[in-house]
Amino acid sequence: MVSIKTVAVLGGTGNLGPAIVHELLAAGFSVTGVTREGSTNSTPKYPDSVPVRAVDYGSFEALRAAFQNQDAVVSVVGTLGVPAQRTAVDAAVAAGVKRFIPSEFGINTRKVRGTSIGKILTGKIAVVDYLEEKARENQAFTWTGLSTGLFFDWGLDRTGLGIINLRDKKATVIDSGNEKFQASTLSHIGRAVAGILRHPDETANRYLATASFNLSANELVALVEELTGSKLAVSRVAAADLVKAGEEKLAAGDFRAFVDFLGAHNSADGAGNALSEEESANGILGLPYEDLRAEVESFLRRQGAL
Ligand SMILES: NC(=O)c1ccc[n+]([C@@H]2O[C@H](COP(=O)([O-])OP(=O)(O)OC[C@H]3O[C@@H](n4cnc5c(N)ncnc54)[C@H](OP(=O)(O)O)[C@@H]3O)[C@@H](O)[C@H]2O)c1
Structure with a gap:
């Protein structure tokens, strides 16, 4: 031992x-x-x-x-x-x-x-x-x-996880926005x-x-809209286009390609990279899952949106 x-x-x-x-x-x-x-x-x-x-x-x-x-x-x-x-x-x-x-x-x-x-x-x-x-x-x-x-609270504060743009009341989702990802x-x-x-x-x-939770872009958008009582203008980007843009950047030695690849890895329809129950170490580590709604609420408070 x-x-x-x-x-x-x-x-x-x-x-x-x-x-x-x-x-x-x-x-x-x-x-x-x-x-x-x-x-x-x-x-x-x-x-x-x-x-x-x-x-x-x-x-x-x-x-x-x-x-x-x-x-x-x-x-x-x-x-x-x-x-x-x-x-x-x-x-x-x-x-x-x-x-x-x-x-x-x-x-x-x-x-x-x-x-x-x-x-x-x-x-x-x-x-x-x-x-x-x-x-x-x-x-x-x-x-x-x-x-x-993804680092959920850190990523939300810095970039809205690439999904939420509170200032302009906009959101960007990849493919259908329904794919769940690990955060x-x-x-x-x-x-x-x-x-x-x-x-x-x-x-x-x-x-x-491990994960605090899995979530989809659409779930995040819906929670932000519900909690702020304000609609976001949602635009969509195809995961295939992100991968193409990433490949072009990588070929030019531009490692910002990572962000494009990461978006597709997490959120392309059918990506399958959410944390499954079988893979989750939360049980071994003695960790509960966290409350997505409470975390989004505290993000909105930090941003002065509530
Ligand atoms: N999942 C996500 O969303 C996500 C987001 C960001 C990062 N990450 C990952 O999380 C890990 C930590 O990232 P972070 O953003 O916390 O790191 P960071 O803030 O960029 O750097 C952490 C510390 O590493 C040391 N450091 C910086 N440059 C270094 C170098 N060239 N050689 C050795 N040490 C150096 C510095 O400490 P000292 O000055 O004290 O030496 C720095 O404070 C990385 O593996 C990163 O890829 C994941």
Whole structure:
């Protein structure tokens, strides 16, 4: 029976990291923050109670020293930091870390190898492949990947999830708008990570998936309309056109293609990428689903629309 008490978090200062740090602390883990040496990041810092180590991510020795006496490493590094995780994995193995959670936290990258969106996610896919290899070589070293779907509250606040435009009272839906997709609030993801580390045996060497809920664009539009008492002008875009636009961007080396591919991956009619009951790790992680209506209501309040 493995027990995890000490956790080093890499990149806990960005969009998702603070929610993970918060929930790990709330669950009673002893957290150490790891930040890049010389980082001038002005995004949220680690809480005062969390010791922070500034490390050169290119240095195996520096990372190994930072991971000494840590039971787990949780990586929440942003996209540009994904390849650097390889050295962090090597350092974690050498330091005797028992569990490594890589920076996944989106679509299930185990399922998209070789697809259009998978081409953009090769870095993440390679890190999970590497973790599998290292866990095969070292019985004491384990990993867990976590797919969360879209960051629901964060995405709504930033872009209306690409669906809702409150200011202009407009909405954009892909295909029929009926396809359900997977989404998680940042705090749900934080609790899921804490849940993985609280259930180390059940979650060892597995790629898990969680969600606050599945929802469709039409459900979101209907809820916004009902709660605000105001209709949105809905326009439609064909998933096939998004994929075509994405392929053109990718051919020109423009990685904003990801947004086009993601829209089609989530919301094309028949995409089938909502989180199924069989795939959901919410049970293993001791996590309830959340209330979509309440989350939309709180988004509308944050935006001053209620
Ligand atoms: N599902 C979704 O809707 C969704 C949305 C956004 C992101 N994501 C995924 O969630 C994960 C975290 O994303 P995020 O948006 O929270 O990340 P972020 O805010 O862009 O970055 C998180 C932290 O990573 C560190 N970092 C930045 N650049 C780095 C580099 N080149 N090398 C190493 N570390 C670097 C920084 O910490 P320090 O300055 O302290 O080192 C930064 O605060 C990623 O895997 C991302 O793909 C998913």
